[in-house]
Amino acid sequence: MTSSSSAGPRSGGAARHGDALALLTAEFDGGSGVWRSARAGGVCVADPEAARAVLGNRHGVVADTSDFYHHRDGVFGPRSAQVAIGRAARLLIQRHLREHHADLPRLVAELAPRSEWPDAGNLLVLRHLRDVLLHPAAPPHLHATVEAIVSRAVRAGARERHSAPSRLLFRRRALAALETETRARQRAPRPPDHPAGPRDLLDVVVGGGGPAADPRELVEVYLSFLFATAGSVGFALGWAVHLVATHPGRAAAPPAWIVRETLRLWPVAWLFARTPSRAQELGGVRVTPRDRLMVCSYLVHRHPGHWERPAEFVPERWAGTVPDAAYLPFGHGPHTCAGATVTVRLLEDLVGLLTRDWRVSVTPPVPPDGAWPQVGPALAPPRFTATLSRPDSCAGRR
Numbered sequence: 548m549t550s551s552s553s554a555g556p557r558s559g560g561a562a563r564h565g566d567a568l569a570l571l572t573a574e575f576d577g578g579s580g581v582w583r584s585a586r587a588g589g590v591c592v593a594d595p596e597a598a599r600a601v602l603g604n605r606h607g608v609v610a611d612t613s614d615f616y617h618h619r620d621g622v623f624g625p626r627s628a629q630v631a632i633g634r635a636a637r638l639l640i641q642r643h644l645r646e647h648h649a650d651l652p653r654l655v656a657e658l659a660p661r662s663e664w665p666d667a668g669n670l671l672v673l674r675h676l677r678d679v680l681l682h683p684a685a686p687p688h689l690h691a692t693v694e695a696i697v698s699r700a701v702r703a704g705a706r707e708r709h710s711a712p713s714r715l716l717f718r719r720r721a722l723a724a725l726e727t728e729t730r731a732r733q734r735a736p737r738p739p740d741h742p743a744g745p746r747d748l749l750d751v752v753v754g755g756g757g758p759a760a761d762p763r764e765l766v767e768v769y770l771s772f773l774f775a776t777a778g779s780v781g782f783a784l785g786w787a788v789h790l791v792a793t794h795p796g797r798a799a800a801p802p803a804w805i806v807r808e809t810l811r812l813w814p815v816a817w818l819f820a821r822t823p824s825r826a827q828e829l830g831g832v833r834v835t836p837r838d839r840l841m842v843c844s845y846l847v848h849r850h851p852g853h854w855e856r857p858a859e860f861v862p863e864r865w866a867g868t869v870p871d872a873a874y875l876p877f878g879h880g881p882h883t884c885a886g887a888t889v890t891v892r893l894l895e896d897l898v899g900l901l902t903r904d905w906r907v908s909v910t911p912p913v914p915p916d917g918a919w920p921q922v923g924p925a926l927a928p929p930r931f932t933a934t935l936s937r938p939d940s941c942a943g944r945r
């Protein structure tokens with residue numbers, strides 16, 4: 548079980564990913580934007596136009612796939628099932644957010660007076676979306692399994708906290724528990740036209756896959772949702788908290804601008820792997836199906852030809868015309884994130900509450916050269932402690 552899913556390619560450990568980010572950043576000269584890197588082991592793409600050509604895949608330039616539906620033996624399919632699952636998942640989360648909107652102030656208040664990040668973000672999202680991940684009447688041991696997966700595999704640096712044998716044992720047990728439940732639901736599925744809809748994301752996946760789907764594949768798709776929600780959304784919230792706290796003068800900006808700018812500076816999904824479908828030229832570089840393409844949204848988002856003051860946190864830039872072509876926090880084209888709208892809505896609501904009702908500070912303070920992330924398949928914020936206090940103007944709302 549690796550921290551995978553929508554937030555990046557599935558290979559490699561944290562150290563390798565950290566090295567890769569540093570390496571790609573060092574190699575990027577802001578000029579060509581597409582280059583072959585022997586040290587990174589592939590062709591790097593930081594040019595916005597080339598990145599969109601690859602991800603959009605309009606001319607069949609790559610073998611068409613996103614990371615989300617990958618499993619250990621290939622890709623879960625057909626594409627129609629992928630699309631149906633993505634859509635049903637979005638609708639389920641959307642409904643939950645609507646019905647549980649009133650819970651958010653309490654969840655945010657629980658971060659006070661002090662909280663440890665980025666774990667606090669993962670746990671907040673897990674708490675808020677718990678019933679969507681697994682409906683309340685699901686077996687208690689399964690709820691415990693989902694909590695343990697978040698603790699042992701989703702959180703930043705989780706892998707380093709356990710030995711390889713312990714991880715392997717845990718992985719086997721967790722997958723077996725989820726597989727048993729998946730098989731049971733395949734035998735007694737909830738009809739797709741059930742008036743109450745799917746109870747949770749496992750129903751969504753089982754319903755989309757159908758009775759003949761391999762339950763092990765379905766479990767991996769379910770895990771992608773777990774990593775995307777508790778993992779990616781939690782990390783994005785962590786970045787927003789960090790940026791707001793370290794730029795107090797900018798906390799009054801509209802939450803929508805703060806969220807967009809957060810996802811620009813620190814795109815949780817920072818690297819997309821693709822394989823060329825044939826020999827061709829990409830941004831002046833000859834590539835073949837033997838190459839690995841690495842589209843780096845982190846560098847696209849900081850491309851000096853497309854962004855003014857690219858390394859600075861400037862939420863106000865979203866008030867005017869912005870180069871949307873150089874903005875890919877949720878990917879681009881047919882595989883654009885199915886959860887983008889629900890993610891942005893939740894983040895905006897949470898950031899809105901944090902900046903309206905609380906004053907947030909963090910320790911350690913941001914180093915002079917900026918925060919360096921914990922890099923894995925996802926870009927997680929560095930470890931920090933957040934202190935929340937009520938500004939005088941909010942004393943009445945307590």
Ligand code: HEM
Nearest residue numbers: 553613614615633636775779780816877878882884885886
């Ligand atoms: C901060 C949070 C998130 C980020 C940054 C993110 C990012 C992404 C990105 C970049 C992709 C495209 C991957 C590729 O092209 O290889 C993607 C795909 C996907 N995401 Fe997300 N995601 C997030 C949260 C979610 C959530 C909450 C859901 C739940 C519905 C979700 C569901 C999906 C699905 C189903 C796909 C596959 C789309 C397809 O191939 O048709 N994501 N995500």
